[in-house]
Amino acid sequence: MPTTQRKTILLDFEKPLVELEERIDQIRNLAEDNEVDVSAQLRQLETRADQLRQEIFASLTPAQRLQVARHPRRPSTLDYIQAISDEWIELHGDRGSGKDDPALVGGIARFEGRPVVMLGNQKGRDTKDNVARNFGMASPGGYRKAMRLMQHANRFNMPIFTFIDTPGAFPGYEAEELGQGEAIAYNLREMFALDVPIICTVIGEGGSGGALGIGVGDRLMMLEHSVYTVASPEACAAILWKDAGRAAEAAEALKITALDLMNLGILDVLLPEPLGGAHADPVKATEILREALRDNLESLLVLSPAERRELRYQKFRQVGVFAETAHANVV
Template identity: 45%
Template sequence: MEYLDFELPIKELEDQLEKCVVIGKESDVDVTNTCKQINKKLEETKRNIYKNLTAWQRVQLSRHPNRPYTLDHINALCGDTFLELHGDRGFKDDKAMVGGLGKIAGQSFMIIGQQKGYNTKTRQYRNFGMANPEGYRKALRLMKMAEKFGIPIVTLVDTPGAYPGLEAEERGQGEAIARNIFEMVRLKVPVITVIVGEGASGGALGIGVGDKVYMLENTWYSVISPESCSSILWKSWEYKEQAAEALKLTSSDMKKQKLIDDIIPEPLGGAHYDRESTFKTVEQYIMKGYNELKDLSTEELLAQRYEKYLAMGHFKD
């Protein structure tokens, strides 16, 4: 297990508990009470740390190297029913964007999301979860296919942003994302979006226009990352914590602003502490959202979606 800087007190207590257990096994000394006291202190420390997380600490948790990524969710939700589909039929298959058909709780879905890598090799292979235009065009192709056959769509968002390279701009990165937003608003099937990690800028919006939008508790969703915001406003990354607070990017901030529909709770410590529990909760929210949408007529579905997004950004004095 890897620990973030604010989790070091937890690491120290877990190390103490491990040593206590070893001493009990290797000697005749009764350390039961000592182990209980350490374990009690460990639980208290965890609760105190995780109930008082800052915006920047939640950003760090969303990037935790042990956190489940899109394909982890897909494999857990769909098992062996998932069939990955490839290519945008125009340029190539973007490995940062994955998608295909699968069954969740017996219901067929078209599932699309950004995929990050687990080590240096796979991170390069997945381009760090930053899709090129062909990734967004592949996503749109799959969404239109789902619409054609009346299959609901689930999108899993986890990206530090769309790829900002020169070649991506040459191939129409901005147009590809804008086209996806335009087309997703008009899709005639239910769309359920879950932010499972980072939700940065247009890279997230390119697959983020959902009838139901959920965020896992320790994720973030914003027009810009805290580091980039800090570098623009203060010409330095040193103010990233201040930027994270100002951006109001956490799940609770987004719910308060009525930009998402609900927050999916995570196990104490984050999704990586209990993956199975996280996957089950995500499945429950996806099916809850689908059950609320499945009986709507096409006209009702589209009208509800239009109203949802037209209402964003409107305030009364």
């Protein structure tokens, strides 16, 4: 990747790595200009760069993982859908408001030869695109469109794949006026009753009820550097401490990472990402996601609709369940 392009999307913790890579480029260019063989030295520096990249991404804090989840070049819902689908037809509108919400996309696809319904939150690539997509924050019409597509899938026995990537549902006055809370609550209830397999994957940022509105499924998967949280760390810090600057502290306390949620028993499948994040190698990230969807779908298809509904119900009944152990006083 050219240095100028890399600088425009540089995350703060990547600076040491980028500086080393720039040094390698400079040495290589000087060696070529002066016809000097420095291949041995370059191999050593490249090995060090690989080690440094592994060290950085193996020890990311929750706040740093949130930065990766929000990376502007991270593959989006439409990127994944178009990459894993043999065919894809996007469908529009909730058949109620007469509008189409571009922040939540969905349609009919063919996956591994099987008809499925795929839908998810869609962010933009740049400011203009993000404004058009409302930064991936869906309106009530978006959630009603999602439910219309899921009911269509249920009617024609098509599995459902949802892709979660939103800071939350749109909190504007108009959204509340049009029944934002009711639309999300309706989706939560109805998704529990669907007969077909449902696989939900957090591909970036899973925030609050905006994520839950398409997040009730038989399997919950998360990409390694994605996050899933009841509120954004910035919002949590502003609410608890009246200081959004303490977002990193809130991110640590909220347990938002895939590993945290796996340890809490909420997450079913943790998907590894290419070194450097999904944006560093979208093709490999897509293959990892495709294989996980294939394997989990096969295991769900052998179950009856009643078994899947019971599995879904029990899965969410167990979220937040814990046991307290009494400790005797030690004299």
